[in-house]
Amino acid sequence: MTYNKNHKIVLQAIIHEGAMEEDHGKQLIEKLFGHDNSAEVLHRINTKLQPLNMIIKYINCEITGLLYWVFANTAQDTSIRPQLEYSEVHLTLLRTIFSEIVTSDEGHVSSTWCLNLCPSSNINLSKNSAQMFLNDMVEKKWLFCKDGQYYIGVRSIAELSQYFKDSHEDKLRTCTLCKQTLFYNFTQGQKCEQCDAVIHLYCLSTYTKDQSNLRCPNCDHNIFNLDCSDDANNSPSDTEVSISKTKRPTRKRRKH
Ligand SMILES: [Zn+2]
Numbered sequence: 001m002t003y004n005k006n007h008k009i010v011l012q013a014i015i016h017e018g019a020m021e022e023d024h025g026k027q028l029i030e031k032l033f034g035h036d037n038s039a040e041v042l043h044r045i046n047t048k049l050q051p052l053n054m055i056i057k058y059i060n061c062e063i064t065g066l067l068y069w070v071f072a073n074t075a076q077d078t079s080i081r082p083q084l085e086y087s088e089v090h091l092t093l094l095r096t097i098f099s100e101i102v103t104s105d106e107g108h109v110s111s112t113w114c115l116n117l118c119p120s121s122n123i124n125l126s127k128n129s130a131q132m133f134l135n136d137m138v139e140k141k142w143l144f145c146k147d148g149q150y151y152i153g154v155r156s157i158a159e160l161s162q163y164f165k166d167s168h169e170d171k172l173r174t175c176t177l178c179k180q181t182l183f184y185n186f187t188q189g190q191k192c193e194q195c196d197a198v199i200h201l202y203c204l205s206t207y208t209k210d211q212s213n214l215r216c217p218n219c220d221h222n223i224f225n226l227d228c229s230d231d232a233n234n235s236p237s238d239t240e241v242s243i244s245k246t247k248r249p250t251r252k253r254r255k256h
């Protein structure tokens with residue numbers, strides 16, 4: 001299959017959204033191409049993008065586990081400026097939030113904390129403008145927001161890995177399974193008590209096929225601290241990302 005106008009439509013839709021949820025992308029491909037071979041379509045698009053140093057990356061949301069197709073640069077910069085066309089004061093706010101998320105134990109920061117940064121001497125933005133900017137960051141998937149907490153979004157994971165490495169290398173944790181940086185740190189459910197290995201929950205859900213024999217992929221410690229509670233409350237660590245022994249999540253994971 002050669003690159004045609006339908007590939008172009010898919011690419012434009014992904015660029016427009018910045019990051020497209022895979023289910024949405026598959027529906028689009030099915031509608032345009034009459035089949036659901038999205039891997040083939042994306043491979044064709046990526047071949048076209050390669051000389052431009054651009055790529056469609058597969059990135060899982062760390063909070064929901066959903067897979068996204070993210071339009072990203074392959075030549076990454078140590079700064080966040082090339083990717084984000086905002087004024088310096090907005091970028092200062094964003095860098096401060098990124099820094100707080102990466103250095104926090106939990107991997108998220110409250111919206112109140114973010115808004116209380118404004119206005120200040122180096123972030124001269126009204127709380128209203130800051131809120132509008134943060135809404136925009138969530139909309140464009142640079143940040144993820146749930147229950148008043150901001151997390152690192154899929155686009156930042158795809159596009160800003162060099163920036164995070166350069167600015168916070170000593171704080172970054174790497175998933176034992178997929179070797180990608182892991183930002184969101186669950187208090188339980190993804191850290192081995194014996195060797196301190198950390199693992200994305202969506203990676204672990206794929207890896208741990210045998211739920212009755214839970215072992216750390218790094219040290220083989222046999223009681224991996226999975227959150228097996230079925231308690232329904234609204235905390236992401238207990239509901240959306242918990243791995244139940246009886247109900248396996250159906251999240252998809254792709255090797256990068
Ligand atoms: Zn992983």
Ligand SMILES: [Zn+2]
Pocket residue numbers: 192193194195196197216217218219220221
């Ligand atoms: Zn271990």
